[in-house]
Amino acid sequence: MNPSTKPGSPLHGVRVIDLSSVMFGPYASQYLGDFGAEVIKVETPLGDSTRRTGPSRAPGMASVFLGLNRNKRSVVLDLKQAAGRDALQRLLEGADVLMHNIRPQKLGALGLDAATLRERYPRLVCASLNGFGESGPYAGQPAYDDIIQGMSGLVDLVQRQTGESRYLPTAAADKIAGLVAAQAILAALLGRAQSGQGCQVEVPMFEVLSSFSLVEHLAGQTFQPPTGGTGYARVLSADRRPYRTRDGHLCVMPYTDEHWARFFAEVGRPELAADPRFAGMDARTRHIDELYGLLAEFLAQRSTADWVAACARIDIPAARVNSLDDLLADPHLQAVGFFQELPNGDGRGAVRLPGTGVRFDGQSRPFSAPPRLAEHTCDVLNAAGFNEQEIAGLLASGAARQAD
Incomplete structure (x- = not known):
């Protein structure tokens, strides 16, 4: 039964x-x-x-x-x-x-x-x-x-x-x-x-x-007449990926204006928050490849553990990359x-x-x-x-x- x-x-x-x-x-x-x-x-x-x-x-x-x-x-x-x-x-x-x-x-x-x-x-x-x-x-x-x-x-x-x-x-x-x-x-x-x-x-x-597939990727074709083509640029960026750190990889997601301002301050480049390319969601989406390229450069300078701790401190979503084998012993999955x-x-x-x-x-x-x-x-x-x-x-x- x-x-x-x-x-x-x-x-x-x-x-x-x-x-x-x-x-x-x-x-x-x-x-x-x-x-x-x-x-x-x-x-x-x-x-x-x-x-x-x-x-x-x-x-x-x-x-x-x-x-x-x-x-x-x-x-x-x-x-x-x-x-x-x-x-x-x-x-x-x-x-x-x-x-x-x-x-x-x-x-x-x-x-x-x-x-x-x-x-x-x-x-x-x-x-x-x-x-x-x-x-x-x-x-x-x-x-x-x-x-x-x-x-x-x-x-x-x-x-x-x-x-x-x-x-x-x-x-x-x-x-x-x-x-x-x-x-x-x-x-x-x-x-x-x-x-x-x-x-x-x-x-x-x-x-x-x-x-x-089309929830976010219908994009400009949502409108009649269309305002652009299909595809959501941020998600399709070739630089949207788990980023290399000094000793591994990190999943990190600065998303809001506040997230990016705190991240740029953390890496010693607070002026980038006011850069016209990155000031606001619409601008960041248009320049997403440049933004993610910078993100990759900054993340490569520290270890995964350093970044996990730093992102927790400045309240930016981040996590190490789990392998399938890691899931078998994951402490959260074990606890629940x-x-x-x-x-x-x-x-x-x-x-x-x-x-x-x-x-x-x-x-x-x-x-x-x-x-x-x-x-x-x-x-x-x-x-x-x-x-x-x-x-x-x-x-x-x-x-x-x-x-x-």
Whole structure:
């Protein structure tokens, strides 16, 4: 049992049937499970592909899967078989949310098209998590993180700043879209509580990530007629980076007029605060490359520790650069109980999982371990009203599978 589904959890009593796989959908449903929903992960007989992505100590339990699927139960149904599809429909009778990343053209064959779902389950929130909106010419095209990073402007932003077209070294499109999907599903559940009716929720990665990229970078194209081109100069400056110090690197963010005045005084150049190039936000933005070039020169003259102390003294945001390894022993993350250790499921130790940082009434929610493939099939079917004979028939036909 997922500990976060106990009474008192914010989403206690909400049942989610999750047909999604890889990262976009599972990241969204993991948040729902973290907040107390009962998440039933319906997998194919082969299982989610991320079960084999990254290092693993037990078959089907690779690191990427572990990072996306805590607080869930795994059911295997073969939706290519009529009996598997019928079993899914019975699970939906007791569900609040269905989420999937199935392309629109395949939904009808599974009995999951919008019209059928609305007629059979009027209170169901059905969330379609796909690459592109269904009303546009790209509808139905396959989409993965790299594709959406390229199409949504993220690669262009990196190219403008560095001169080289590269992806962000994280699955940014999948995870950002996943966060928006979780938010949209929660909004739909709130709407249902008011109206009594479910709805169809569409969360297309391309549109979500294009919106994300353009918040600050629509810039002069915000206005009609335009006042300039796209791109926010301060963020795109090639000199906006962690700065070299005498012995490492520093993230520092003088931002307001007061910040810059205190910084220039600290380095013995107080007159620069009145320099027309740097006097005010608008002037600094126009001359951002010159400003950041000066900042880099000044920071290189002292050690990282000296600068962290100096910035704390003059109240300017600054921090040393953490490596991924540093996070594992970070004193703040340790103090707030950010990491949780759970049984690995193979009898050979534990797995360490990062939390969300979210607390309700001052408390973070405990996790349950990510499930083995088909670990909960019989339990879930039994709770949905299947008798022992029906379950045995599904298992014998291969329409369902239960882990050993």
